Amino acid sequence: MKKNYQLLPTLALSLFLLGGCAKNEEVAPSITNIAVANPDFQTLEDAAIRGNVALLLGNKNPNDGGNYTVFAPTNAAFARLGLTSAQDLTGLQQPFLRNTLFYHVFSGTLPGSALTPGSSSASALAGLQRRIIRRADNSLYVNGSKILGTDVRASNGLIHPIDKVLLATGADVLNSALALNNGDVFVKPELTFLVEAVLYCNLAGALTATPGSAPITVFAPTDQAFKDLGVLLNVPLNHPKDIRKLPVSVVTSVLLNHVVGGAQGSKFTSELPESTTVLSAGGAPVVLGAFNNGVLTVKGGGNGTNVANMVIPDVQCTNGVVHVIDRVLLP
Structure with missing residues (x-):
């Protein structure tokens, strides 16, 4: 009512x-x-x-x-x-x-x-x-x-x-993820797998605010999303360091599939183009679902019919907006 x-x-x-x-x-x-x-x-x-x-x-x-x-x-x-x-x-x-x-x-x-x-x-x-x-x-x-x-x-x-x-962090995307990883936001650490993957692939610079850097929209998978990916790949991902069991080239491709820039950089859910496809930083398509009750589903080309839901949308960072999702987006 x-x-x-x-x-x-x-x-x-x-x-x-x-x-x-x-x-x-x-x-x-x-x-x-x-x-x-x-x-x-x-x-x-x-x-x-x-x-x-x-x-x-x-x-x-x-x-x-x-x-x-x-x-x-x-x-x-x-x-x-x-x-x-x-x-x-x-x-x-x-x-x-x-x-x-x-x-x-x-x-x-x-x-x-x-x-x-x-x-x-x-x-x-x-x-x-x-x-x-x-x-x-x-x-x-x-x-x-x-x-x-x-x-x-x-x-x-x-x-x-x-x-x-x-939600706003007062920090760039990388340092916002580190704050979650270190337990400075939730008492229980979160995004620990994502932080480890970023460090493993040497992609920290892509998520850091630097002079002249373009704003980005980031879809950030939860720790459980990475654990679920491990089950799918038959590679146990029980600890963040387990990410390093996967080839760095594969992890890099997957991570870049979660970053969108250009015209869709730094977009809140209210601004993202619903029911359409956008290109990720890795060049692979990311499908955005319908805008429903303030959120959109997200899907990578390799996810089949399985969509990711936004569990913590619209986190404002100094160099973009982060939407925490419950599934890893596969290119």
Whole structure:
């Protein structure tokens, strides 16, 4: 059922009365209070507490007219990442969670009327911008997250509910993968096979931001995706170092099949051309499926009918966008 987010302030106001004020006088709820009052933002409330930003967003901004603007992920947005409870959030390193929440915040008032296609806005995470994108069906996105409503008013700013958590690393693709590999994002390391493969093939430079380097879109297979590939090839890939059992030329060809540049470099799901074929950095075709519920399937020429699903889409890096997928794309 579609939520009427414009009613949130009215619903929340009834819960926050000033005990010492005149009869019928009401207190406008803060951004934090709205999250607390509305069950659709329960996981956001839990994240704000663990990320130590609840108090910040419960008070006036000391700058920019006293206001913040927050792109607020719903419970369903967090659930896309497997985060459905306060306990689940402990699987994320606290500094990363805190930075992620800051990436959702604009210091000042950013009304819905200012969310124009092609524009960008600064986030409270220093130096990182978000893009506003409009699709052909007139739906509006911030990066790859659909904007479900605008201008939910709070005493200290505005809330725009969104359907996906915004993710940004503040690092290039290589160093973002290394952060996952080192357990700096999730407590449990991830992308360890991908990092080992990149080092094995001496492709680190292709994923690193350097002066004049072109932006890229990277489809990054999970560790389980590489283990599944080992079963397919009858070559046990139980440990990242096992990648070195495969010929370097083969691994190089496979890795390059996961990188797309040119016109499709640095594209969020909301921008990728659906139901079409694009060329990878290795020259082999990569098939993109239909845009459905904010994601697309991806398939290499050697995958037959087996498509890869995006498990963590739209990770913004300094030199491109990464979409974590559940299958290795074979050329």
